[in-house]
Amino acid sequence: MAQVSLRRTRPADLEFVTELERHPENQDYIGQWSDAQHREAIGATTSREHWIIERDGRKAGYLIAYDGRPRSRSIYVKRILVADKEQGTGKAALTRYRTLQAWFAAVSLLECRLATGRTHQIRVHLSAKGNPVVGDPVYLRRVPAAARAVPEDIRRILLDFPRQALHATRLGFAHPRTGQKLEFTTPPPADMAVLLAALTRCAE
Numbered sequence: 001m002a003q004v005s006l007r008r009t010r011p012a013d014l015e016f017v018t019e020l021e022r023h024p025e026n027q028d029y030i031g032q033w034s035d036a037q038h039r040e041a042i043g044a045t046t047s048r049e050h051w052i053i054e055r056d057g058r059k060a061g062y063l064i065a066y067d068g069r070p071r072s073r074s075i076y077v078k079r080i081l082v083a084d085k086e087q088g089t090g091k092a093a094l095t096r097y098r099t100l101q102a103w104f105a106a107v108s109l110l111e112c113r114l115a116t117g118r119t120h121q122i123r124v125h126l127s128a129k130g131n132p133v134v135g136d137p138v139y140l141r142r143v144p145a146a147a148r149a150v151p152e153d154i155r156r157i158l159l160d161f162p163r164q165a166l167h168a169t170r171l172g173f174a175h176p177r178t179g180q181k182l183e184f185t186t187p188p189p190a191d192m193a194v195l196l197a198a199l200t201r202c203a204e
Contacts, residue, residue, distance in 0.1 A: 049128065098110070106150050
């Protein structure tokens with residue numbers, strides 16, 4: 001299974017980025033950026049972030065992310081372009097989220113609403129913001145610096161969580177025949193409930 005990771009783009013990556021973006025297979029999907037626009041994004045330290053996607057240690061694509069409107073608590077990914085057999089497609093992706101609960105200023109329970117449905121969308125967006133999903137075997141590359149604020153016993157519980165701490169609380173869709181809007185909800189599974197209870201108990 002391929003190992004996929006993200007790292008901040010460096011100036012030396014510009015040739016790879018522009019070559020991939022200007023591939024004939026991509027020009028119908030995305031608007032082109034000038035080298036100067038890419039350099040500005042690569043050097044940005046505030047709301048605009050430029051990332052390289054690596055597959056098994058080799059450059060495989062890039063991602064450009066923006067914060068949403070001020071205080072909107074959303075992440076807007078301007079474009080994700082991934083090479084596949086020397087071709088790629090660029091697709092915008094939008095995740096809206098709000099914080100339901102937070103512990104130690106380092107761990108949060110989020111409600112995410114997807115405006116688009118890209119592969120690994122929640123995991124990629126949160127990792128790109130420096131807040132990877134607990135238990136993510138791909139995008140949790142290193143322990144975030146904020147984890148130092150978490151007591152050692154609960155930190156160990158978080159790091160040992162055996163899977164991605166993601167749960168689809170609500171699913172909705174229109175019935176394909178009747179058009180009736182259907183919606184289903186379900187509480188967090190037992191292992192996540194135990195994890196949330198441990199965080200709350202330790203923070204008291």
